Amino acid sequence: MRITLIAALVLSSGFAYADEGQWQPYQMPSIADKLTERGIEIPAKQLADLGQYPMNAVVSLGYCTASFVSPQGLVVTNHHCAYRGIQYNSKKEHNYLADGFLAKKMADEPSAGPNERLYITENVKNVTEQVTANLSDEPLTRYEQIQTNSKALIKECEADDNYRCSVNSYHNGLEYYLIKQLIIRDVRLVYAPPESVGGYGGDIDNYEYPRHSGDFTFLRAYVGKDGKPAVYSEDNVPFTPKSYLKINADGVKAGDGVFAAGYPGSTSRYNLTSELKFASEWLYPTYAARYQLQIDTITQMGETDRDIAIKYAGTIASMSNRMKKLNGLLDGFKATDIVGIKQSREDDFLAWLKQDKAANPKLIAELETLLAEQQKQTQTNYYFENAQSSTLLSTAKKLYRLAQEKQKPDAERESGYQERDMKMFRAELERIDSSFAVEVDKTLWLQDLNAYIGQPLKVKVFDNALEHANNHKEFIAKVDGMYALTELTDQATRLAWMDKSVEAFETSSDPFIRLAVDVHATNMDLEKASKLLDGKLSKARPKYMEAVIAYYKANNWPVYPDANRTLRITYGMVDGYQSKDALYKQPFTRLEGIAAKHTGEEPYNAPAKLLAAIATNDYGKHTIQSVYNDPRSWMCKLVSCVETKNDFNSVPVNFLSSVDTTGGNSGSPVFNGRGELVGLNFDSTYEAITKDWFFNPIITRAVHVDIRYILWMMDQVDHADNLIKELDLVRNP
Template identity: 30%
Template sequence: MKRILLLFTFLLSFAQMRADEGMWLLMLVKRLNGVDMQKEGLHLTPEEIYSVNNSSLKDAIVSFGGFCTGEIVSSQGLIFTNHHCGYGAVAAASTPEKDYLKNGFWAMKQKDEFNAKDLYVRFLVRMDDATQRINSKLNNSMTGEQRKAVIDAETKAIQSENSENGKYTVVVRDFFNGNEFYYFVYQDYKDIRLVGAPPSSLGKFGGDTDNWEWPRHTADFTVFRVYADAAGNPAEFAPTNIPLKPKHFLPVSLKGVKPGDFSMILGYPGRTNRYLTSFGIEQMVNKDYPAWVEASKQAMDIMKKYMDKDKGTQLNYASQYASVANYWKNRQGTIDAVEKNGTITDKKKLEQTFQTWADSYNLGEYSSVLDDIRIYYQQTSDRNVERNYMSQFSRNSKYISLALQVGSVLKAYAAQDMNGRLAMKTKVEAALKAAYENFNTQLEGEMLSGMTKLYQLRVKKDVAGATILGIDAGQISNIAYSSIFATKTSATNFMLHPDALKLDADPLWKIANGIVADQKLSAERFSKVDDNFAKNNRMFLAGLMKAMPEKKFYPDANSTMRLTYGTVDKLPIREDRNYFGVTDNYYTDMAGLVGKYKKNDDEFDLPQRVIDLYNLKDFGQYADAAGYMPVNFLSNNDITGGNSGSPVIDADGNLIGIAFDGNSEALSGDIVFEQQWQKTINVDVRFVLWTIDKYAGARRLIDELQLVRGENTPADTKTKMPKATSAKGKRK
């Protein structure tokens, strides 16, 4: 009787799952969620969200650089995304004389828009199901290597069948821990130009202090534009290219938001692990993430030491520092949230119920799965810690990655005869220029030494790489400084006088290659247990899906386009927070922005013009009906990293905000959806427009948008505007 009761409780908990949980594949929306979304208030049909043959919302959403999301907001290819997504491009364009990060940038004419180097955007053309095709050739008796060979062969065939001779990029992804497969056909555009960016004092207002916290008061947005050739096709940057005319763009709403309003987010969430077991979570929060936090904090301290000394270094390392700091706080916040929210206890209850189901029905193939997963984490615990220290070592010690990158080019160059070297010279020079462009020798020497010492101190000897263990951490920076790869000058000198034997003898080159070899050996050492773990993970989730055939399962995020829907929502008021007069806790306003202002503070300074406009209450048509100037708002949409810059869309398909953050109470959200606490923090699009128009004076961009007004707009700003056009061209 106890087993039956446990099973009933388990099923009931999923039956009561609310609509705001889940990151849904677009082609499955009609079958799984179309009716539910319309009950929540959506006025669009599934075909208006995702269609292959007609324009739809998906055609206005782009993967921005492969690490964020953006949305097309005009018929001229204008893109909105987050400030922190465009941060690297803005930093790369900045110089100590023209500091666009600090002062902002606005192209007052189209000719002023300039190329964002190495940036691209990706449009989803279509997706399709390859599950039956691939699974029909797989079985659980295969080794990991055999399984990979089958999947790779089918992937190659699918890519060949759908790329149209290179016109499209085709990506095959596995879902549900490898139980299902889908492929995605994309079109990439590489001529992306920076159009506008607020100063960091607005775009990063609150800095690390406010990051992952509510209330927020941040103008986290930047503006770019997609360019194409005259026929609308992707093209490399060229002065003759023209703004792209997209298949669909999002009208921009001035109606405002209130609790309960339908909200939908489309974007490219990076990675979640919602079906991770309690054993995996315990490993994560007790060992893996503490290692990540410690290593990333050390890297941040070293970068900041040199960034504070030199403006050029500050600009060159700004993007890297911001990225490391963001994940540093995220990882620590995840540890805290898991402990506070009882996540591990909840997972253990789920696993007990799963075990009861498997045992009750004598399903021997599933009965030992959880025990095998538990044993795996015991076997690999120290190795997993090593991986986390190694990931930060590799990410932040640029001398190692530089030696591998530049060394492979120089090795190939040295192996050529005179004619071959002449043919390669331009390529080598370009590689050297790119590798050393933002490189601070002293910073990187100290980083290499510091990360080596930390690895040697924290990683257990039986899983550590022999190469790093054998390094004299006190001398490694001097080894780097005496290497061929020490500076651009030393690498260029080698290019002028190439000597393959000298390269092979270079100590930094040996160390870099030794680290790669050690990581390969570690992978081989643990390959069998990793293969068995992957199999058990597949079986665990397959078992859950069989146990609950009535449940609508959603796949973990894996950088493919997803849809999440819910409503504008509130958080409880916290006594330890200042809300600056806001009592209905779903939005913030400019009173709070100015209330946080601290002159000359790194995190809470503001341009004087913002303060002046606030004092004049010069909000124009962007003020809320209640008279305040909105800044940020909350919704209960389910997002994660990669969703940064995603559009928040209302029931009619209009843009109401740009997603940019989550809240600290639910930083465990990548492994479990915290129903009560999990929120998305969004820039209110009215604040975006106010910043562009009133603060920056870039009115030409406002004129380019299709604005939608409604009953929430102050009466004195109502004007006759064309009605919004839906994805299929119908008038709303």
């Protein structure tokens, strides 16, 4: 396989590891020298302490990252992270997605929805010994023992109902950590710009650069009058965080060291080449094609029904983001031959492993066998699982599973069905109405059913239940009848099923309940097969990771766990990059770029008041006079760079840095060297998408919304004076 020039440079130089790493906070002291080199002044020991500033101000939304920025529980995150809360409050008569929203006083701040939560990580403890003690060699028993041990730790940790605990696997089961998080259950919408600001450029600009997106929103955390977490109530009061971020109104310049903290979702940097090939050849193309079909369908239906467009706006945005990322991964694999890079590294590792007399020579072969089984299982189950994608069928399945699980002692129930899960379970049932329309759900389900019918792998009980035979019209009529006869579209009815017995389900006449009962046994068989395989992998993966870590350490390479939605820190510098021959992308974009892109049509339809503010050239205190190509940048170490002073004289909108991020880092606070907020992470460049598998420092850049643009919008455009007064604004010395 051909490896490109950039890839060859990466493999043959120390640049491969510059700024790489999604580090656990406790690891910070071990890389203190690297932080110092980047100009990070805040002590590494302080960053390792979750009880100290700034880490105690960084929070999770469960799917994105956010941070406290005032003593009154004010939280800032991305617009696309708060999308569900904005959508939840949008109606035909007041569409906050289109028009934006600003509460001038706290009494006007509405709930962001019953499902919205803030999770504040207070403690992380290594519990590897407790989870892996005396595990059986029998795979299914081994899997169940790991779950039982984890549940026992969680139960003890959650003695206080205000906390949510989890046991997370690191390095594919080599280590386990118990994470304790305070739950804020009352989250409210405070200030959101219109989508034409927050998502300026839409899907066209997604993962692209230059960007001009105002991807920010403010929320607020509320608690009961006793200061303890509570569900939404008008009597609740703003939460007082242990700490809140200082905001540097002067921002950063090119070459400045920065770091980000957040909850990155998933990376696969230690996975085998065979896993990458499976992803690139089958998994990603298959998923991307389905997303595209669903996006096209919902978009078309939304064009004729504004209510559908509002209800499914978040779904469309999420699908579009996933689809573009998948396509970007596929393009990236071709552009820089990531498969070739991974294979070269793997060949090196295997050669190194053979030199270790104590190593198991069958280690990789045994793992490859299990991975092949896993990939076959994924392909076999894919269409059947999608054929159950109807929101109403999924709801019926969960409710019937709950009835089954409630027959067991709580400790023996499956995760997601224990008493600790019931508040969220109920909230999910309540929230369905805000993002559900029968015609859309039915149309999408029929698409998945047709895909299932068109492939050879069938599940008899499912086919019999649907009775599609060979008559397509009768099949559609059958599906129409199910939606017409079900009562699960009614919220009160759905909630009532939470307390019903197994017998009530098995004697129900509701068509979706009946179908859920019919496919339950088959789904349990598939789940058992998956658990059995996971049990096998729980032995093979850790052994593999032990060897890989030893190999990395032998080469003096950074060792950090793949992302798994737990708190991490990454560092880097503000820097542009050479994206193509003769095309260098500057690190900052200007306010005037918004007006230059404006066409008056989506996705370049900037609001009139924003364009008017730009036209005044009134930048207030939020401008910088110049930017420059810093000779310290990695690109300048590879090619000749001349330090030049450039007139900027504008408000910076977005900027680039080399911090190591991925999905879940959306909304992550970006700090300067003193730990002051200077921006919010919201995206990556298209060339950088492959960093989920391999980090290439030469082209890997994260995209951030500049804090000066946020402040300028608050000050000059939306006049959010009440919020500006809450912020702790500081300036450079």
